[in-house]
Each structure stands twice: as structure tokens, then as C-alpha cells.
Amino acid sequence: MNSVKQLRLFVGNLPWTVGKQQLKDYFSKFGGVRNSNVMFNRRTGMSRGFGFVQFASKDGYNAAISQESHSLDNTNLIVASETSRRLRLQDMEAETD
Helix, strand or coil: CCHHHHCEEEEECCCCCCCHHHHHHHHCCCCCEEEEEEEECCCCCCEEEEEEEEECCHHHHHHHHHCCCCEECCEECEEEEHHHHHHHHHHHHHHHC
16 A cells, blocks of 8 residues: 555544645644645535545654544544555445345
8 A cells, every 4th residue: 555545534523614734734733744635526516524634754744643623614534544444445335135
């Protein structure tokens, strides 16, 4: 697996008011953020309620993933490693087959 991918977090349950800069600003307190993205619906332009944060170092990534809870705009976020999220999706797809 690419080491850069290992430093990428999935962030779910994002309020529709949160953009990539606010996401980056929040996670920067854990360490340097290389990139942040919020996913938007192409047709409506509205947030899809999730995004990704890529850290510049493993220390920042570990600090963020080890924190028990995260909150932005009074909303509890879902934070998981991108790898664990992908594996859970594969498991759910296998169960429906």
C-alpha cells in the first residue's frame, strides 16, 4: 500500500456548512495537513457529508486517529482510516451477495 494513502483519513457526518479549508484548519491542530477535500454532489453542488484529510506526517495522522471524538459546528464527526473504511465497504458488499 502506498504510504501516502496510509496517512489519509475518512471524515464522515460533516455538516453541509463545512468546506475543505475549515476541515484543514480543524485537523491542522494534530499536525501538518497536506490536503483536505469535501465531497460535493456534482448535480446539486451540495456537500455529500464526507471528505478526506491527508496528513504530512504519521505523527499528525496518529494524533488525529487516536482522539476519541471529533466535532465541527456542534456535530460529532466520524473519523476512520481510509483503509478501514474501504474494508468495511467490501465486507458490506460481500454480505449482500
